[in-house]
Amino acid sequence: MIPSCPKSLLNSPLINLSAADFLTPLQTQGKAVAVYRSLCSAATLPVSACSGSAVKFIMEPKLYRPPPEVRGMTSLDKEAFTQTITVPALRVPTGVLNKVVKSLKKSAIQRPGIPRVVQDKEESSDFRLVLLDPHKVSSTTSFSEAEAEALRSFSVSEELQHYELQLTYHNLKTEEVLEAVLPQGQDVTSSFSRVGHIAHMNLRDHQLPYKNLIGQVIMDKNPGVTCVVNKTNMIDSTYRNFKMEVLAGEENMVAKVKENGVNYEFDFSRVYWNPRLSTEHQRVVQLIKPGETVFDVFAGVGPFAVPAARSGAKVLANDLNPESYRWLQHNCKLNKVEKKVRSFNLDGRAFIQGPVKQELPALLKGTAGVHVVMNLPALALEFLDAFRGLLHQEPPCDENLPIVHCYCFSKDDNPETDVVKRASDSIGFPLESQCSVHFVRNVAPNKDMMCVRFKVPKEVLFSKDHDQTEPAPKRQKCEEATDST
Template sequence: MLLVAKLKVPGLTITATRLRHYFRNMDAKELQPPSSVRGMQELQRKEFRKSIQVPRLRVPESQVQRVMPLVKKFLLKMEHMHPVRVVDTSREILLHPTPVKDWESLPTEDLEKQEVTAENFCFAELELGYENWSANEILKSVLPTEEEGLTSYSRIGHIAHLNLRDHLLPYKQLIGQVLRDKLPNCRTVVNKASSIDNTYRNFQLELICGEPEYQVETKENGVPFEFDFSKVYWNPRLSTEHERIVKLLQTGDVLYDVFAGVGPFSVPAAKKRCNVLANDLNPVSFHWLQHNAKRNKCLSQIKMFNKDGRQFILEELREDLLKRLLTTDTSSYATHITMNLPAMAVEFLDAFRGLYKAEELSKLPENVSYPNVHVYSFAKGENTKELVRKLVECNLGASLDDNLLQGISFVRNVAPNKDMYRVSFRLSQHLLTTPKEIELSRKRCSEDEQGAAAKVKCV
């Protein structure tokens, strides 16, 4: 049954279906941590103790089951606190002080029918401590109000991964301890120590709390992965994007994954019984790619390589794609190429220009299906979507007209005025047989395109 009850809060009428989630503890001053903890840099848990007065009902044990449905939406819910307590032979029900100011704030008529009266209602002292607030509530009460707080972090297995702004660095030890205390199964808290500027594109990490254990197990879209987070690239914020691409694939399709990492595209594709060629330059990523393919029992569907991305395109992809174009019915399956290295993947697009000699593809039927490319890139500035398109066209050495361009999709915001996109387009026989230099002799990148290229370089 759907219960609808009116709260006696000025100007508000809220149904029971929303009331359970409406009253936020941090909106009630009495339920906030003590104001004295503001600015704390070294965690002192005992400083969070406070005593407050909260409303409560005390009812006989025999009446609890009948009373609870009437007051359920008013319960005080905090961390490590049960709102219903045993007191002698009765039960004490703790109520939230925002909606419950007095006895008249409750559904008194219904309660009185259950022989619960104003005599059962009172305000009494309640002791609160560090354990009663969530990580977000603790940090909100400690960190400076004039600066942006800790807006987000990533969980990768037992690791919490932060990217702290400069004004939060004095609080990093406290932040690490709070997250380790409060997040389930969190044993290690690390901060991104520098930009991703090394050859293998992995994070440089600073341990700020916990154990220096970086080998993790995690699941993404139901698929288990294992890897050393300190030596490979993994971003859980890309799980939705990985899922989008994998959902495009059908059994029997072909996937060439140029920058495969530990396998977030390749392993789920192989599990769907696609034919996968996966590559990564980082030998540690390559190791975990092999491990994850074996762990997910899809080794028969995937071939793995430890090469530079350009070398992989010019050798493995070229040979395998040509064989399929010449010997299979391309209308019976789709071919996709993923290039997820957004800081520099576009710089590899020219490898597709002149990949084949004209005579190698001259006997193919006109309706042959060429691969779909999904290349990822950052863009920084205004009108980032148009900047990304120009950058792809400049590096590919060709305009993406309506026959080739399949879409430009926003993936996520990386930083203020810096976005990540996926540009999907179809290769053609002309692109695959015409070297970029010849095309550019007729059409050079415009000044605008060159400017766009400069703007989207990864900082």
């Protein structure tokens, strides 16, 4: 027997059903019960409560929750997410349809792949149904004053219809799918770094059993992503890359990226690239003026070197990783700056004590600025001692000493003080009064990436115990110095 239902529910403007819809012949009784249960499940009271006194019809907050059967799924079955829900709708004359939709843009349904306007259930060409968001509209009083006034001005009845809407996997958001699949109470991740066509994730241990499903969902829900990878170990501080496994999609690791107007290409599995450093790359490059010289000690594939060269600087770029070195050269050609960049495949210390040492004496005689970029946060501070006694003859003036931009990590409660102290200890000179510290980003809880900027002190750069074989030249005033060639 079909359970009774209160007239207040049957006569609700949202339901728009008659008792005949429930009191059907025996052969349709199952369908009637199903409709009844569907409607009651959308109310705040359980099904059994519908046999009692009047209830207020309020749509279920978790209306979009996928079926419970998908919980624990490790191999994606898209069909299992299909469900039918009931949503409110307004019957609108086609002559004012566009105006009404515009007026109700805050209340209309907004789901991936779901139209806001559908055919009228009576299939009348004079009317259409505008589907509403059940989380925002549960009765005629849910409309704002402006929305209600618009409906009156367009002679649209505020009587709510009900519309049975089929939701599929494609209509669900990434978070909804993953929350439905992964065990309850565990963290659900849908965040990733986008590197060209590659989505790079850092999954936690409890998410690994679902890694392939997660990868497929990320690829499905993000247009342009054709490969999803997961980092399987820590970054190799020597070559700054990490092992990864493909979770979904093609195994093409050669990414094409555009950052700050500059094009880059590289094998993401064999070099270091972090899309979160785009703003930092731009910040430092904007400090470099045309005609200045940049020594990029840990250049990677060129995110500092290439734009600096494009802005008119002379660049000497180095990286120990042979793959980074190869893609650095490739990106210089790609951006037509290969004549402005000299590339090296050396250890950072060897680069400072080799090419940097060879170029500095002539550069310090000029007026164009000299910058040294050291972006290897895990180890860069340890390379600062390479500047000790690097040169033997002091320049004609002190104002053109090289400016160092050194990156590092800090877990200290006061990261600014921490990184300055460590930089001072490494370079062998107190930098507290002659440096600035820039916060780059938070890498992990209680772990910040910082940039220490300072001029290399002449007490550090020039050796005091070097025996001069010739008399020292007369010290020139800074304004008398000439530009380097």
